[in-house]
Amino acid sequence: EDQVTQSPEALRLQEGESSSLNCSYTVSGLRGLFWYRQDPGKGPEFLFTLYSAGEEKEKERLKATLTKKESFLHITAPKPEDSATYLCAVRYRYNFNKFYFGSGTKLNVKP
Amino acid sequence: ETGVTQTPRHLVMGMTNKKSLKCEQHLGHNAMYWYKQSAKKPLELMFVYSLEERVENNSVPSRFSPECPNSSHLFLHLHTLQPEDSALYLCASSQGTSEKLFFGSGTQLSVL
Numbered sequence: 001e002d003q004v005t006q007s008p009e010a011l012r013l014q015e016g017e018s019s020s021l022n023c024s025y026t027v028s029g030l031r032g033l034f035w036y037r038q039d040p041g042k043g044p045e046f047l048f049t050l051y052s053a054g055e056e057k058e059k060e061r062l063k064a065t066l067t068k069k070e071s072f073l074h075i076t077a078p079k080p081e082d083s084a085t086y087l088c089a090v091r092y093r094y095n096f097n098k099f100y101f102g103s104g105t106k107l108n109v110k111p
Numbered sequence: 112e113t114g115v116t117q118t119p120r121h122l123v124m125g126m127t128n129k130k131s132l133k134c135e136q137h138l139g140h141n142a143m144y145w146y147k148q149s150a151k152k153p154l155e156l157m158f159v160y161s162l163e164e165r166v167e168n169n170s171v172p173s174r175f176s177p178e179c180p181n182s183s184h185l186f187l188h189l190h191t192l193q194p195e196d197s198a199l200y201l202c203a204s205s206q207g208t209s210e211k212l213f214f215g216s217g218t219q220l221s222v223l
Contacts, residue, residue, distance in 0.1 A: 004153070034211060043115070043201050043214030044154075087154070091209065098167060099212065101154040
């Protein structure tokens with residue numbers, strides 16, 4: 001059973017073309033939802049943590065939002081350096097040792 | 112040096128070899144993790160150590176053997192691996208097991 005589903009699998013944008021990435025999760029005792037960025041040949045790098053529905057976090061061109069069933073990572077006016085794979089992970093109350101990761105969205109921003 | 116450091120960065124081994132992956136964290140964290148990352152699959156948790164005690168063993172085959180001698184070091188000992196074990200192995204650390212993870216750059220393992 002999939003705990004975390006990310007869409008789309010891949011996304012190609014022109015520089016300046018805003019869009020959103022989606023992360024949906026099974027609902028039952030969410031402890032936290034995490035967004036990471038992963039560049040080729042590197043480990044994931046932490047971006048945001050969201051804990052409750054309605055919460056929003058921003059960092060430069062990125063904005064993460066959370067509802068009771070899903071999270072969005074909005075990218076405003078992206079630049080080529082935003083190209084990376086974006087991973088979503090969820091922690092549940094019943095097993096807080098474990099992160100459930102999605103398969104990621106590979107973003108390619110063309111100049 | 113800061114962050115989480117993994118060595119080696121690349122490893123090619125035969126199915127009968129024995130090798131070890133090393134991870135060192137310089138963040139003062141008390142929890143360390145091994146994850147496996149295969150192409151187009153979610154990260155798979157393998158092991159979690161909290162305060163040097165293994166608290167999670169995610170049904171990993173016995174050909175993978177973790178070791179955590181202290182809160183700063185984590186090893187993954189490999190023996191008689193299979194080609195399907197080829198993947199990127201990532202080490203991570205956190206302060207407490209419910210906080211965000213800090214990852215190393217990984218070891219890209221190829222089993223021939």
